[in-house]
Amino acid sequence: MDLGAITKYSALHAKPNGLILQYGTAGFRTKAEHLDHVMFRMGLLAVLRSKQTKSTIGVMVTASHNPEEDNGVKLVDPLGEMLAPSWEEHATCLANAEEQDMQRVLIDISEKEAVNLQQDAFVVIGRDTRPSSEKLSQSVIDGVTVLGGQFHGMEIKSNERCCSFDGDADRIVYYYHDADGHFHLIDGDKIATLISSFLKELLVEIGESLNIGVVQTAYANGSSTRYLEEVMKVPVYCTKTGVKHLHHKAQEFDIGVYFEANGHGTALFSTAVEMKIKQSAEQLEDKKRKAAKMLENIIDLFNQAAGDAISDMLVIEAILALKGLTVQQWDALYTDLPNRQLKVQVADRRVISTTDAERQAVTPPGLQEAINDLVKKYKLSRAFVRPSGTEDVVRVYAEADSQESADHLAHEVSLAVFQLAGGIGERPQPGF
Numbered sequence: 001m002d003l004g005a006i007t008k009y010s011a012l013h014a015k016p017n018g019l020i021l022q023y024g025t026a027g028f029r030t031k032a033e034h035l036d037h038v039m040f041r042m043g044l045l046a047v048l049r050s051k052q053t054k055s056t057i058g059v060m061v062t063a064s065h066n067p068e069e070d071n072g073v074k075l076v077d078p079l080g081e082m083l084a085p086s087w088e089e090h091a092t093c094l095a096n097a098e099e100q101d102m103q104r105v106l107i108d109i110s111e112k113e114a115v116n117l118q119q120d121a122f123v124v125i126g127r128d129t130r131p132s133s134e135k136l137s138q139s140v141i142d143g144v145t146v147l148g149g150q151f152h153g154m155e156i157k158s159n160e161r162c163c164s165f166d167g168d169a170d171r172i173v174y175y176y177h178d179a180d181g182h183f184h185l186i187d188g189d190k191i192a193t194l195i196s197s198f199l200k201e202l203l204v205e206i207g208e209s210l211n212i213g214v215v216q217t218a219y220a221n222g223s224s225t226r227y228l229e230e231v232m233k234v235p236v237y238c239t240k241t242g243v244k245h246l247h248h249k250a251q252e253f254d255i256g257v258y259f260e261a262n263g264h265g266t267a268l269f270s271t272a273v274e275m276k277i278k279q280s281a282e283q284l285e286d287k288k289r290k291a292a293k294m295l296e297n298i299i300d301l302f303n304q305a306a307g308d309a310i311s312d313m314l315v316i317e318a319i320l321a322l323k324g325l326t327v328q329q330w331d332a333l334y335t336d337l338p339n340r341q342l343k344v345q346v347a348d349r350r351v352i353s354t355t356d357a358e359r360q361a362v363t364p365p366g367l368q369e370a371i372n373d374l375v376k377k378y379k380l381s382r383a384f385v386r387p388s389g390t391e392d393v394v395r396v397y398a399e400a401d402s403q404e405s406a407d408h409l410a411h412e413v414s415l416a417v418f419q420l421a422g423g424i425g426e427r428p429q430p431g432f
């Protein structure tokens, strides 16, 4: 351990006097401006943990859904688990050590945990996109480097296919940056389109007339619904938001593909389908047999863990490879209608009740009429409001033929909610 270098670098990431933080389930989490020294020190700690376990350690810089001015850091053990409890204590000790005690605390940890300092160390660092995250992850890198550890920051090259899972890996989205640096999101709607179209093609090839249905929510982009119904000729159904509602509906079909735009989803196969496909895979000839085998494999993949983002990814990757599709070609299947989501604070969000899979507001009186009148002002437009199930807000969704129109419509609908459903605080302001 090069103690001289540690002291020198540590001074560049100085701890504010008297600040005490505790490593909890979410790691360290507080205002971003108080976290620089913590990041540097967690870089150091990750190297020690990596040397001790002779494995890769993860450091994630994020405050998840906390406000934008917050940030946080969490260490991830080699099997993707939370940091071992004894190391959580080391993390707290190290983060709270005053500058002059840093060296001693580091040596203490190494001795207590019998860390072989000669061992190589490898740390994978992730961060979110909040404004403070880039600088803070650089502080982690400084900590890793000063202890001689190697690290990996993933770079996204233009036009390269990327995908991300959420924290518990039950949501997936794909994305890429084009040559001009524009970000393209491929959401749950496009994933449902890719998977359901492929399954339909396989069924046609095998010659089986099994019924296939796609289940979406009101948040599905209007272009996706239109493409599925009009181009792919796949029937589409809409349910309330929430996986259980989609799942339930999807069980009505031989093959039910469901996705929320936010990336929750999977494909479900009835037992009858599984049997039929297995039989076909044995009996059919050549090309048909190949298609049946393929379908059998996809069924197996989805059945292993329904609603799991990793199975979704494996199926998507297989489909892209088999069809020779680039991410850009997939993205170009249809163009999303510009849309905007907003939230409105009201005294009691239960005053809003909905019907028609949350696409129509029943109460408060007059709200749906107001929305209808606003929607009429724009082209290819649609809007709905619903009380959130997870936050104390009313959510507003609007889509239209241009971003400007979608933004205006969403704002006007927010004002209607504010006026008719007991808005509190500041009136919704235009602009985002």
Ligand code: 16G
Binding pocket: 241, 242, 243, 244, 260, 262, 264, 387, 388, 389, 390, 391, 395
């Ligand atoms: C929950 C649901 C998710 C839904 C979201 C809507 C599950 C496992 N999760 O996270 O499907 O999209 O709530 O949140 O069902 P909201 O009601 O706040 O808009």
Ligand code: MG
Binding pocket: 166, 167, 168, 169, 170, 171
């Ligand atoms: Mg999740």
